[in-house]
Amino acid sequence: MSVEEYAELSATLHTMGNDAFKCEMCLTRYKEDEDGRRRAEHHRKYRLGCFGGDGNKVFVRLGSVAFHTCPGNYWSNESAGWIELWKVWTNQSVLPFAGAIVDQPAKIMEVFAALNALSAAERKNREPEKTGGKELDGGRE
Numbered sequence: 536m537s538v539e540e541y542a543e544l545s546a547t548l549h550t551m552g553n554d555a556f557k558c559e560m561c562l563t564r565y566k567e568d569e570d571g572r573r574r575a576e577h578h579r580k581y582r583l584g585c586f587g588g589d590g591n592k593v594f595v596r597l598g599s600v601a602f603h604t605c606p607g608n609y610w611s612n613e614s615a616g617w618i619e620l621w622k623v624w625t626n627q628s629v630l631p632f633a634g635a636i637v638d639q640p641a642k643i644m645e646v647f648a649a650l651n652a653l654s655a656a657e658r659k660n661r662e663p664e665k666t667g668g669k670e671l672d673g674g675r676e
Contacts, residue, residue, distance in 0.1 A: 536645050544646065545597045546609035548618055548653055556607040558585070598656045617643075621650045 536544075554560040562575055579585040585605050593601045602609070620631045624647065632639055 536649060540614075541649060542600050542602075543609050543611040544614045544617065544649055545600045545653055546602065546606035547611050547614035548650065549597050549657070550607050550610055551615065551618060556605055558607060598653050617646045618650065621647050625651075 550556040562579075585608070592603065594604055595602050595606060597606060620643070623629050624631070630636065630639055631643060636644065
């Protein structure tokens with residue numbers, strides 16, 4: 536799997552369940568008048584990460600992938616298809632092709648392994664850390 540495919544897979548998995556990274560949901564908070572459109576354009580350019588900006592600034596980190604723009608920009612229909620197949624496999628134990636795991640194409644097993652790792656990392660990031668009797672969320676008290 537290439538780095539680009541992994542980044543698309545990571546971004547698509549994250550954005551599928553997160554409306555904050557879907558353009559239509561993110562931009563609905565702006566009014567449909569001239570002032571609202573100007574504010575939306577300003578925020579898209581300078582704050583929301585729609586177009587990027589400073590190439591050194593990380594907008595969000597998903598697992599081992601650092602995105603310099605909104606991960607919604609990396610949405611991929613192909614990745615969404617892989618994710619749907621993976622969900623069927625994990626939830627219903629149904630493989631996409633006839634046969635056992637060893638009969639599946641190597642590509643699909645590579646994608647499923649990556650999705651398992653991304654999903655585990657995302658679950659780990661959501662769970663509050665327990666340290667010294669205190670609950671910490673993302674390293675912040």
